[in-house]
Amino acid sequence: MTVRPQSSVFTGDSVTLRCDIYDGGVTRWWYYWYKVGSTSVVSERQEHTFRSVTESDAGKYFCYGTETEGSRRSQRSDEVTLTVSERPKPKVTIKPDHHVFRGETVTLRCDIYDGGVTSWRYNWYKDGSTSVFSERQEHTFSSVTESDAGKYFCYGTETEGSHSSHLSDEVTLTVSDCLKPTLTVRPQSPVFTGDSVTLRCELDKITGWEFLWSKDSNTESPEAETKTISRVKVSDGGEYRCRARRGGYYTDYSKPVAVTIHVPRAVLSVSPQKWLTEGDPVTLICEVNGSSTGWTFSWFTETFSSESRNDYELLSDSSRGAGGKYTVSSADLNHTGVYVCRAERDKTAVYTTYSNTQPLWVTGVSPPVSLIISPSRTQHFTSVSLSLSCEDQSNSDGWTVRRYTDSGWLKDCSSFLRGSQTGSTCTIRSTVPSDTGVYWCQSESGENYHPVNITVHFGVILESPVHPVTEGNNLTLRCLYPYISPPNLRADFYKDGSLIQNQTTEMIIPTVSKSHEGFYYCKHPERGESLKSWISVRGSHSDSQISVLHILSSALAACPYLIVTVVLIYKCCRMRGKTPE
Template sequence: MELSQLPLLLLFLVLISNFQSGHTQDYPKPTLTVRPQSPVFTGDSVTLRCELDQSWDGWEFLWSKDSNTDSPEAETKTISRVKVSDGGEYRCRARRGGNYTDYSKPVAVTIHERPKPKVTIKPDHHVFRGETVTLRCDIYDGGVTSWRYNWYKDGSTSAFSERQEHTFSSVTESDSGKYSCYGTETEGSRSSHLSDEVTLTVSDFPKPTLTVRPQSPVFTGDSVTLRCELDKITGWEFLWSKDSNTESPEAETKTISRVKVSDGGEYRCRARRGGYNTYYSKPVAVTIHVPRADLSVSPQKWLTEGDPVTLICEINGSSTGWTFSWFTETFSSGSRNDYELLSDSSRGAGGKYTVSSADLNHTGVYVCSAERDKTAVYTPYSNTQPLWVTGVSPPVSLIISPSRTQHFTSVSLSLSCEDQSNSDGWTVRRYTDSGRLEDCSSFLRGSQTGSTCTIRSTSSSDTGVYWCQSESGENYHPVNITVHFGVILESPVHPVTEGNNLTLRCLYKYTTVSNLRADFYKDGSLIQNQTTEMIIPTVSKSHEGFYYCKHPDRGESPKSWISVRGSHSDSQISVLHILSSALAACPYLIVTVVLIYKCCRMRGKTPE
């Protein structure tokens, strides 16, 4: 072989070697393009194109994602309604016959979840006429730097604003509705989802409701809570006023601990937001009572031995939540009387102290007091209430001279305690209308000698109940005595026995003839007119009541209670009945005694 033919041979061998190894370095390298080039949102379409020089025909295209196995597809690859999982690194190459091009430069495809805007309303979803309201549309993530916003109301397809924030400077009720927003890319084709609808409500300013707890009477030392209520609307500042004084900003709930009387008054409230005020609430009166115990008697304070009676203690009209104590007023030589706790005070824990059968020892002056449970609030002593118990056959009598229950002023009055067996050791005491408990030595112009009390010159302050008290503290025979300037009623001191006569006279001190021709009344009803004395010939229980007389010129007398008791014949009949029963039983008793005596004698004999 000639030397000149050697290069051609070498060239031929190289071509044969390259053909056998599939070498493609002289083939073109594809270019991979993607549209759109920016990140796309789920639901959009993405188009990838594997481009070769137009002069090269007959190629088959192979695609791979994230270095996975090639798959043959067309030169253009379109992914409709992409998902996040479609994102990744794509590349392609071409194949013709058994020859392959190089891979294209890889291209990253980024898929973002399509963002959903969020609508916010300030200051609140529920606003009031005239307030300023701002709607704001926020679109988070997505990689978009610039959005164009579209606002819709009540499902309309026509946008009314393209700003991120839309402001109503002074809303009206017509601005109420459901609002949503939507975003599109300013310099691109991407768009967001439509936001959820948010409701804006515009109404007239509300009127708060003011409540107070507790609603029951409030006492000093208790706590009071007032609440200014609005319908679940936020952002309010609350303003409070008392007795129309200057408003002060406070919380929605106002609590006053350990209230004082000065905390009482008329409260009202309103709310403020953004310079706008609601209407005032309806005013609520808060009354702080100093707790006061009020004592009453049922059925009456004048009793006959054996009658039932109930003392009722109420705290400003209510007796719930209190613990009660009961006392009797005791005599004191000083200017103030003392009180002694009843030994069975617990019987009246519920506000009622009941005596089922009164006896003479229940005569006295009573008071009560109370403590509020768990608050250490105490009442002072209540008003006094006397109980006067008249015995059926008292061991001592109060003898009054002159013998009547009503007396003129500026006269001498004598009261004596007469015991059937012994008149020593008795003291005259009284309870005046002014609430004073005194013995005779304490009376103004009064003196006691033995068991007799003398008032040298009577005055209206001597009006009260008088009784006899033993050295051991027993009280007997209470009598109500009235001292009056003017007309008085002459009536018996002691109860009238059924069947006896009752004589009443109308007396006047400043006439030559003391008896007046007057009208007589019982329990407020006229029973006899223009007579100098009224006589009831045969008294019965029905004649019991309050009597008084009235003169057309001199005026009327005070009222006196006339008490009627059972006749002696009733008690005599009762005694005779007992005696006759005993006598009837005597024969049986005698026979029984004889039989018992004989039986004992027979048992006493022993056999010889």
């Protein structure tokens, strides 16, 4: 008994069983085919063919023969096993991916998993073509181009046999132009020290890439697609870019992204201005790098320290300025002081440093103390003696002259380099430009009164009133120069940057009003220009109050004399009435 082509076949193959009885004495045989386990005759032909074998045809077969025209009978043949296996289906894989980029190395591989066949011949087809373009298990494009894109499939035939596989499923190879990843950073801005920064190199979900990162064009380092820097430092700032590689193929570089790390610093400003009259509104504005969102703000006043440093005292109503604006609707004398702010990031516990200082100077309508300055002006020459005294209506004890300079330091007179304090009088022996600042009187309990901005200048100065000018009075300004005698200059006078009078030795503004309040300076074409001085105008209602009080007090003081006079006149009249005729 023989089996053609072989006893191990795949479903769908054609298999022929043949029964040969070799005996010279018998010319013709009847053939009988049986399948082990069945009593039914499978076939009575010498050859039995399964045109398309199925797994149910598998089993053990045998045959025997009987003489056609006689009684002789052959022996039963040996059993032959027919094995029927499912026809294998190849699987096509593409490395590195189904979607590749021009210039990459791409490998197509055809795998046929069947233990019964030891060697296959592979046949590759593209886009339904009947032409075989490759007979290798792996076909490699060393530098793929767009023309290599398409649909591929394969099948296999047994190298030394008749087995063949199914056709594989089609697999699509897509070839695109050069790839360029997109680099993103979160948060975008602003980023502060202590924050966490995440950079992501995105490639549209195409897999199999290794990502390379560089900063400021330095050496690349392989990292994950997402790069997170926890608690960043200023040194982490720079220009980042990324690219990816797969095998020997590299993508283009991403567009560079600049990451700037700030030291978070609060910046304090004042609106509308720092020089106020009692009752004026004012707003302190605290921002972190131009923004107030995402921060919680605290507000402080700067206090004097005898240890040559300044301390900060938290305002009792600091939470009122949590949104970045601390507003005072009506300034009081006790609002005079030097302010700073600080901010905290809500979620990351990142604190700013203390902001720059911003002073508020509130001039009272009727302050309890006056700062008397000699010479009586706000601008002074260098190398002269300057005296400042705090005087109130009762006595001058308990008052101290304090100074605030643009360098941000609060000092008392005894800490000046050339200053000395005697009682409530501060004396500066020889003025220098660094003596420029705001001076005021401070009580023993810490209350601040009567701030005056004093400047010391080498050249031209403006002579202007020390104290606010009362509405209705005259304002007189002069331009002085220390190296001529007399020191008066013929100069131009300006208010808030605009020329208001030119070429005069003395400018007089009669009947001043609130509109005359502003910054004044003078300018000489050869000697130069003075610094600016703030001139405030005080309402006249205080004078009216004082006049009314004076009238009332005078009337009350005259009452006893008036009563005595009336009594005397009454008695005199009665006596005259009783005189006999």
